[in-house]
Amino acid sequence: MRLDEFFVTGDPMIYAADVSIVLTIIAIVAVLTYFKKWKWLWTEWLTTVDHKKIGIMYILAALLMMFRGGVDGLLMRIQLAAPDMKFLESEHYNQIFTTHGTLMIIFMAMPFIFGMINIAMPLQIGARDVAYPWLNALSFWLFFAGAMLFNISFVIGGSPDAGWTSYTPLASIEHSPGVGQNYYLWGLQLSGIGSLASGINFMVTILRMRAPGMTLMKMPMFTWSVFITSIIIVYAFPILTVALALLTFDRMFGTHFFTVDGGGMPMMWLNLFWMWGHPEVYIVVLPAFGIFSEVVSTFSRRRLFGHHAMVMSMAAIAVLSFIVWVHHFFTMGAGPAVNSFFSISTMLIAVPTGVKIFNWLATMYKGRIRFTVPMLWTLAFIPNFVIGGVTGVMLAAAPADYQYHNSYFLVGHFHYVLIAGVVFGMIAGLYYWWPKFFGFKLNERQGKHGFWWFMIGFNLTFFPQYILGLMGMPRRIYMYTNADWSLLNMTSTIGAVMQGIGFLIICYNIYWSVRYAPRTNEADPWDGGRTLEWAIPSPVPYYNFSRVPEIKELDPVWYAKKRGEKLIDGPLEKIHMPSNSGVPFILGQIFFVFGFGFVFGWFWMVIPAFIAILLCMAWRSFDYDDGYYVNVEEIKEIEGV
Amino acid sequence: MTKKGLVKLGTIFPFLLLLLTGCTEKIEVLDPQGPVARSQYNLILWSFALVAIVLIVVFVAFTIILIRYRERPDNMDYEPPETQENSKLEIIWTVIPFLIVVALAIPTVQITYGLEKKPEQEPIRIQVVAADWKWIFKYPEQGIETVNYVHIPAGQPVEFQLDATENMNSFWVPKLGGQEYTMPGHTGYLVLQADKPGEYDGKSNNFTGEGFAHMKFKVIAQEPEDFDKWARETKATAPKLTDEKFQEIIKKGVLEERLTFSSTHDDSVIQSVHQYRKKSGESNGHQQH
Numbered sequence: 033m034r035l036d037e038f039f040v041t042g043d044p045m046i047y048a049a050d051v052s053i054v055l056t057i058i059a060i061v062a063v064l065t066y067f068k069k070w071k072w073l074w075t076e077w078l079t080t081v082d083h084k085k086i087g088i089m090y091i092l093a094a095l096l097m098m099f100r101g102g103v104d105g106l107l108m109r110i111q112l113a114a115p116d117m118k119f120l121e122s123e124h125y126n127q128i129f130t131t132h133g134t135l136m137i138i139f140m141a142m143p144f145i146f147g148m149i150n151i152a153m154p155l156q157i158g159a160r161d162v163a164y165p166w167l168n169a170l171s172f173w174l175f176f177a178g179a180m181l182f183n184i185s186f187v188i189g190g191s192p193d194a195g196w197t198s199y200t201p202l203a204s205i206e207h208s209p210g211v212g213q214n215y216y217l218w219g220l221q222l223s224g225i226g227s228l229a230s231g232i233n234f235m236v237t238i239l240r241m242r243a244p245g246m247t248l249m250k251m252p253m254f255t256w257s258v259f260i261t262s263i264i265i266v267y268a269f270p271i272l273t274v275a276l277a278l279l280t281f282d283r284m285f286g287t288h289f290f291t292v293d294g295g296g297m298p299m300m301w302l303n304l305f306w307m308w309g310h311p312e313v314y315i316v317v318l319p320a321f322g323i324f325s326e327v328v329s330t331f332s333r334r335r336l337f338g339h340h341a342m343v344m345s346m347a348a349i350a351v352l353s354f355i356v357w358v359h360h361f362f363t364m365g366a367g368p369a370v371n372s373f374f375s376i377s378t379m380l381i382a383v384p385t386g387v388k389i390f391n392w393l394a395t396m397y398k399g400r401i402r403f404t405v406p407m408l409w410t411l412a413f414i415p416n417f418v419i420g421g422v423t424g425v426m427l428a429a430a431p432a433d434y435q436y437h438n439s440y441f442l443v444g445h446f447h448y449v450l451i452a453g454v455v456f457g458m459i460a461g462l463y464y465w466w467p468k469f470f471g472f473k474l475n476e477r478q479g480k481h482g483f484w485w486f487m488i489g490f491n492l493t494f495f496p497q498y499i500l501g502l503m504g505m506p507r508r509i510y511m512y513t514n515a516d517w518s519l520l521n522m523t524s525t526i527g528a529v530m531q532g533i534g535f536l537i538i539c540y541n542i543y544w545s546v547r548y549a550p551r552t553n554e555a556d557p558w559d560g561g562r563t564l565e566w567a568i569p570s571p572v573p574y575y576n577f578s579r580v581p582e583i584k585e586l587d588p589v590w591y592a593k594k595r596g597e598k599l600i601d602g603p604l605e606k607i608h609m610p611s612n613s614g615v616p617f618i619l620g621q622i623f624f625v626f627g628f629g630f631v632f633g634w635f636w637m638v639i640p641a642f643i644a645i646l647l648c649m650a651w652r653s654f655d656y657d658d659g660y661y662v663n664v665e666e667i668k669e670i671e672g673v
Numbered sequence: 674m675t676k677k678g679l680v681k682l683g684t685i686f687p688f689l690l691l692l693l694t695g696c697t698e699k700i701e702v703l704d705p706q707g708p709v710a711r712s713q714y715n716l717i718l719w720s721f722a723l724v725a726i727v728l729i730v731v732f733v734a735f736t737i738i739l740i741r742y743r744e745r746p747d748n749m750d751y752e753p754p755e756t757q758e759n760s761k762l763e764i765i766w767t768v769i770p771f772l773i774v775v776a777l778a779i780p781t782v783q784i785t786y787g788l789e790k791k792p793e794q795e796p797i798r799i800q801v802v803a804a805d806w807k808w809i810f811k812y813p814e815q816g817i818e819t820v821n822y823v824h825i826p827a828g829q830p831v832e833f834q835l836d837a838t839e840n841m842n843s844f845w846v847p848k849l850g851g852q853e854y855t856m857p858g859h860t861g862y863l864v865l866q867a868d869k870p871g872e873y874d875g876k877s878n879n880f881t882g883e884g885f886a887h888m889k890f891k892v893i894a895q896e897p898e899d900f901d902k903w904a905r906e907t908k909a910t911a912p913k914l915t916d917e918k919f920q921e922i923i924k925k926g927v928l929e930e931r932l933t934f935s936s937t938h939d940d941s942v943i944q945s946v947h948q949y950r951k952k953s954g955e956s957n958g959h960q961q962h
Contacts, residue, residue: 122883195880201857202840202882292857298841299856332742335756341763363843364854365861368789372782379774379781383767386727390766393734399753401743411739418731422724425774429781431788432716434851435702438843438878502702504847506878509886516699 033632037210040187043124050187079612081165082574084469086172087150091462093179094144095539097135098455100183102535104132106528109493113525115513125510126193127186127212133196138220139179141316141450144458146171146230148319149258152465153234155565156252158243158583160576163236164229165610166652171226171233173620178223181627185215189631192216195508197305198279200290200298205283211631213283218627221276224269231265234258243564245583249343252563252586253329253336257322260346261315264353268311275304284633299364306357313450314353318346320457321388324410327460328392330560331407332399335587338391345384345391352381362430363437371430378428385421389414404558405479409460412487413452420448423498438508441501447494459538467557471570472549474541482537489530496520496527562587567599573670575607575662607662613655619648701847706873707866709788709850716784723773792830792864799823800834802943803842803855806884807928808875811937815904818914820922820932822891823875826900827867835861838923838943843878846892852878858944867894884927891931911935916942 040046064070077085107128111120120128154162162168185191192212194203203213238259242251251259279301281287288294290301329336336342358366358374392414401407423445427433436442467473500520505512512521556566567589568577581599585591592599622644629637698704705711800811801823810823825831835844837855845852846865853863867873875890895903914934919942922928 122886126880126883193882199841199879202880207840207882292839299859332753334753337756338758338763340758361854363852364856368782368786372785375781375785376774376778379778380771383770383774386770387763387767389731390762393731393738394759394762395756396738396742399742400748400751401739403743411735414735415732418728422728425724425777426717426720429716429720429777431713431781431784431851432720434853435710435713435717435847437852438880499700502700504701504845504874504876506845506876508880511886 038189040190046187053187074614075612078617079169079614081161081169081610081612081616083150083154083161083165083168084572084574084576086168087147087152088469089172090143090147090150090175093176094140094147094458097140097143097179098535099539101132101135101140102532104128104135106532108132109525109528111510112512112521114518114522115515116511120510122510123193126508127191129508130192130195130216131182131186134182134192134216134219136450137196137312137316138223139175139182141454141458142223142227143175143179144454145261145316145319146175146227148323148458148461148465149230149234149261151469152461152565153255153258154237154241155468155568155572155576156255156563157238157241157246158564158577158580159237159241160580160607161610162233163241164233166613166616167229167233169613169616170619171230173616174226174229174623175223177620177624177627178219178221178226180624181222181631182215182219185212185219189215197309198301199305200279200282200301201292203279203301204291204298206291214280214631214633217276217280217283218631221273221280222623222627224272224276227265228269228273231262231269235262235266238262243580243583249339250583250586253325253339253342254319254322254563256343257318257325257346260350261318264311264315264318264350267354268308268315271304272308272312275301275308278304280630284630302361302364303357306360307354309360310357311350311353314349317449317453317457318349320413320454320461321346323457323461323464324392324413326563327406327410327464328395329587330464330558330562331402331404331410332396333402333560334395334399335562335590336391337394337397338387339586341387342391345387348384349381352377352384356381359428359430359433361437362433375428375430379425382421382425382428389418402560404463405474405476405483406460406464408480408483409456409463412483413456413460416452416456416487416491417449419495420445420450420452424449436501438506439501440497440505440507443507444494444497444501447497451490451494464558465565467552467554468565468570469572470546471553472545472551473557474545475549478537478541478544482534482541484534485537486531486534489527489532489534492527493524493531494527496523500524556589556593560590562590564589564599567592569671573667575609575667578604578607578667578671604664604667606664607667608659609662610659611657613657615648615652615655619645622648701874704848705850706848706871707850707868709865710848712784712787713851716780719780720777723777726773727770788864792832792866794830796830796832796864797826798832798834799825800940801836801844801855802923802938803835803837803840803844803877803881803888804923805838805840805881805925806877806888807922808844808877808888808890809922809938810890812904813937815908816935816937817904817907817911818934818937819907821889821929822893822931824893824895824900824903825865825867826897827870827894829897830864830866833863833865835863836943839925840881841879842881842888845876845878846873847876848873849892854879867892870894870896870899887927887929889929907933908935914938 064073077089080086107120108125111117111125150168189211192198192215194208194213198213198216201207238255278289282289282291288296290296290298292298325336325342356374356378358370359378362371427436427442427445463474463479500517503517505517553570555569557570564581567581577600579600579602581588588599622641626638626641626645629635629641703714705714798813800813802809808821810819812818833844835853835855837857839857841857842855843852844855844863849865849867853861855861871894873892873894875892877885877888911933913936919938
């Protein structure tokens with residue numbers, strides 16, 4: 033391979049990126065060395081199996097990816113601000129929109145939810161960690177490897193440019209001969225293994241590690257959402273694994289699964305991709321719904337309305353999510369029977385979702401609503417998500433969809449549900465649980481500014497897109513000549529800039545609060561916490577609970593406080609904790625090398641990496657380290673007893 | 674923060690207005706110019722009316738609840754009542770949306786089947802080939818071929834037979850009706866009809882790579898007699914489409930000019946395109962180093 037094929041050349045923006053990447057790496061190394069923090073990095077973060085730290089790493093990665101994905105989005109919006117713009121050429125734009133979509137869903141939304149689940153779920157059920165802490169760390173480092181692989185593509189070899197959906201025939205070797213698509217396949221494959229492992233991990237944790245007395249129906253709603261999400265993950269991700277593998281074989285070994293000739297069926301890719309892809313969007317949104325349930329209840333000072341209905345509706349959504357996938361390609365011409373079935377199944381999924389919206393409203397009814405920052409994000413979710421959801425019902429009508437499909441109407445719809453659903457939910461969760469993990473709240477005033485800029489910018493960006501779609505603007509075009517589309521496109525671009533400003537304000541909010549916010553270290557900083565995480569100190573001690581409480585009811589902390597009871601009580605005993613391990617981190621790096629070699633077809637790199645992976649797995653199976661015990665003196669010291 | 678709900682409504686309202694104010698001819702999907710587009714337009718309006726019920730109920734309830742039950746300095750000692758489960762409410766707000774879904778599903782299924790029915794009048798057949806990156810139209814009955822524009826008779830159904838050389842695209846003329854994918858090696862069928870003569874924009878609507886944004890076409894509907902006259906004139910005066918010329922046309926690259934020919938391409942050429950690539954060694958399943 034020539035050096036100018038290996039390194040992406042010819043674009044000043046890419047050269048600037050190359051320079052900044054090198055400078056950033058040098059800066060990180062310099063800072064770690066100057067402050068003598070290498071050992072700290074290794075022992076505290078790279079080898080941790082602590083769910084709280086893993087969660088924080090996931091969230092940090094998600095925010096970084098939101099930044100990069102957001103910049104991609106902004107670049108796209110600049111190019112589309114006016115007709116016939118020459119800011120980005122077709123090739124570059126296509127790589128950017130592909131990266132934007134893939135980053136946002138796979139490398140921003142997924143780690144964000146895994147981060148939230150990791151930090152909060154074990155605390156909500158009174159557990160000291162997840163069921164498989166070592167596997168949990170491995171999941172993170174696999175995600176990290178996949179993300180690094182995908183992120184490096186734009187400077188080494190070239191990014192994929194066939195859309196985040198990577199449709200064949202376009203994504204096959206004939207029409208995408210470079211390495212870009214291989215980055216897509218391996219980035220998703222590696223982090224997908226991590227996701228599947230997490231799904232299993234969380235399911236077992238919830239089923240087997242709840243505090244005594246906490247029956248399934250006494251679990252908090254966020255934990256329920258995690259449980260149902262995990263079930264969807266376990267059923268859906270293997271489909272993606274297979275689809276990616278088959279396309280990899282087509283591209284690298286000349287098979288004919290999705291090719292036009294040789295008996296292949298390009299349409300099969302669409303079916304397999306969306307059989308995973310549709311459950312995937314419910315995977316990312318259900319935990320957000322769980323967060324909204326917690327926040328609405330806390331800041332209305334009322335128990336969540338309709339507990340049973342909220343659980344049943346999520347179960348219904350999960351089941352239905354597997355039988356709607358064809359709505360992503362009604363226009364493939366599968367015939368009226370198929371299109372009718374999937375129209376109806378898609379419309380039906382709106383019913384349980386609506387039930388949840390009404391239950392949240394009923395929770396706030398007769399409550400005492402406090403407009404904290406997490407509550408603002410949650411409140412904004414309701415009308416905005418409903419707009420996205422009802423346009424989804426409009427899209428579900430197949431004959432109408434023949435006019436909306438792949439137009440900006442669709443782009444408007446999915447951004448309304450994904451951003452108002454997932455992003456608002458994750459940010460709400462971030463603000464809500466932040467004081468639990470760091471002992472101080474993020475500054476409210478700054479948080480509100482960030483919220484308003486983002487929320488208004490979001491509406492300005494995506495509402496005009498519904499109209500642009502109806503005006504006939506296709507998606508994924510790098511430029512347009514129709515002057516009638518200018519005003520709405522320019523409005524959309526202005527909105528995108530406002531969202532960017534909102535995001536920067538949130539980042540500043542975090543920075544400022546880390547430096548200056550008063551450390552109040554309250555167990556219940558919102559003065560209204562209802563679930564178990566609010567019973568323990570902030571920041572949370574590494575063993576979580578000094579004693580595991582006995583649970584009698586929903587919202588145990590709220591009712592115990594009302595009755596003046598101590599929930600965490602009883603004699604102290606030594607606590608069994610899992611040991612740190614460097615193997616997940618090392619395995620993650622080896623998987624990166626494995627993936628990188630596969631991307632370029634360098635089997636001299638792939639095979640040794642594969643052997644190293646097997647060796648690590650063998651090492652792990654002979655690892656008899658059973659953890660260690662935290663003695664009572666240390667617990668007393670930490671708890672201040 | 675009491676203004677929150679109002680600010681929300683306020684942000685959306687201008688856009689709703691935009692929808693209602695004039696310029697509907699520019700909003701092509703809402704300006705149907707043929708029966709297919711019209712039945713889809715009616716379904717769109719009906720679905721919007723139904724979901725608007727939900728939108729209004731949620732927005733109004735949301736606004737009222739936020740204003741009435743917000744925390745104020747003078748209600749800090751108000752302790753909200755304990756939440757009671759209410760099965761009646763759960764049933765109501767499950768059944769009513771379900772009925773809305775039924776109200777939408779019935780016409781949806783009817784129109785889905787209706788659009789697939791054979792048109793009463795015998796349609797004129799035009800073959801469409803989506804190549805990268807130009808649109809090719811073959812008129813088998815008239816024996817002519819055009820590139821990047823297509824003439825059709827107005828007031829008559831036209832059955833477009835959709836095909837593609839290499840990549841999956843989508844054939845879309847919003848004013849005349851919804852789109853359908855053009856898939857290589859698989860013939861799709863899309864019936865459209867223009868009520869009256871006019872020019873309608875045609876778009877590529879499934880991403881096919883670098884030249885995708887430049888791949889557009891025009892549909893020119895004429896009175897049937899004018900259409901016949903045009904076809905005859907074209908047959909008489911336009912140059913012949915040689916095999917070489919056709920190969921040049923379907924070669925990968927953006928072609929935006931309109932071309933006209935008095936003969937048509939051989940269908941077997943399209944089928945052999947992917948074989949053509951394979952033979953020339955460009956796709957052998959291995960990475961190019």
